[in-house]
Amino acid sequence: MPDSEIVAKRGICGYRNYKSDKGEFFKEDFENPSILQLFLDEMCTGESDITELGKIFLLEKFATTGLAQKVIDIGGVTEDGLESIEAIRDRVQSQKPHEVAMFIAEARLKSAEKKIEA
Helix, strand or coil: CCHHHHHHHHCCEECCCCCCCCCCEEHHHHHCCHHCCCCCCCCCCCCECCCCCHHHHHHHHHHHCHHHHHHHCCECCCCCCCHHHHHHHHHHHCCCCHHHHHHHHHHHHHHHHHHHCC
16 A cells, blocks of 8 residues: 555555556546546455545546546446446445555454464
8 A cells, every 4th residue: 555645746546456567546547438447347346446536536527527427438347337427426435545455454464463472
């Protein structure tokens, strides 16, 4: 999970929770319907996480542009069956920033604590 200062400074809107040539997503990525569709699919499966900046950016774009409709036009968010503007918007709205990364960090901490206790 990227440091919050780095997220703000670099404008990171999302990131992958696995090693990849493309580990971070920026505003220009989210403006591309194909990349956004891939990111949203990965967000739904936990492969990628959204940042607070990314969440704010997407909700604003969904309200002021046809971006969500463009994602629907190329197939929607298949991993979660999101096929309407409202469904995509609601899914992004309900997503907690850094949710999967925080879960992974907490699990690693608990595992380390168990090893220390043993």
